[in-house]
Amino acid sequence: MNPPSPPRRSPDDQARARQAAVNARRERAHVKVALAHGEVSFFSALWDPKPSIQRMKVHELLKAVPGVGAIRADAIMERAGISFSRRIGGLGKHQLAALRKELSLSKIDSPKGALVVMSGPGGVGKSTITSALRADPRFWISISATTRAPRHNEKDGVDYFFLTEENFDRMVAAGEFLEWATFAGARYGTPKAPIESWRELGKHVLLEIEIEGARQVRLADPSALMVFISPPSWEELAARLQQRGTDTPERQAARLALAEAEMAAANEFDHNLVNHQVEQVLEQLVSLATAH
Secondary structure: OOOOOOOOOOHHHHHHHHHHHHHHHHHHHHHHHHHHOOOOOHHHHHOOOOHHHHOOEHHHHHHOOOOOHHHHHHHHHHHHOOOOOOEHHHOOHHHHHHHHHHHHHOOOOOOOOOEEEEEOOOOOOHHHHHHHHOOOOOEEEOOOEEOOOOOOOOOEOOOEEEOOHHHHHHHHHOOOEEEEEEEOOEEEEEEHHHHHHHHHOOOEEEEEOOHHHHHHHHHHOOOOEEEEEEOOOHHHHHHHHHOOOOOOHHHHHHHHHHHHHHHOOHHHOOEEEEOOOHHHHHHHHHHHHHHO
């Protein structure tokens, strides 16, 4: 029995596919020209979120780096242990680190990513912003460590780094946290090592955190980019908090009091972004991180 023939595409579908291919080639060509002219760095180009760039072969982009060319690109790929067929979106962390090392040895600029500390009152939309940035290859979302037990659907190194009390004590003593605090009988902290690892690879790191934690990070790393997310108005924030139907009147009053105190901290941050629309805030965050 012969296998079924693939479905035939309509002329309109074929035309759209051809145009999409043309657009993809143009986008890849634009990135390579920008890289060749020094307008973007190699790692900045790697984090371009356009699907056409993420599907581009690493070797193709590497050849466009000033001072590399085809022969040196071949050598770099071989030393880094990366297949010539590997596409940008398929690079793993160890391969990225190998590329970083090779380009550093070649004295090719690979700027460090920014540490973006995002805070603001509860209910302002920070979690929505963070979730949207998870899909952006230019960003890595910081993962907290905790001493509490994992829940049934949580994975170590994905949702949290789950630590024993002894390991947490050791990391505190060694100064391995940017910040840490106790909440609801468990301790939570932000490990420095994975943040620095991803920043060295050129990725921006987003740390979504409460006000007190942000203050600790400011002391630990004065170069961090501090961003406060504000609501369009106090009335709108209050309405959001009061709409949480599971809260008792006492809990709602406590949430409002906490939000008011958090709003008062806005002037401690480098930038204050008003969350009228999530898409607009995302654009502003990307712009600020890149400029920083």
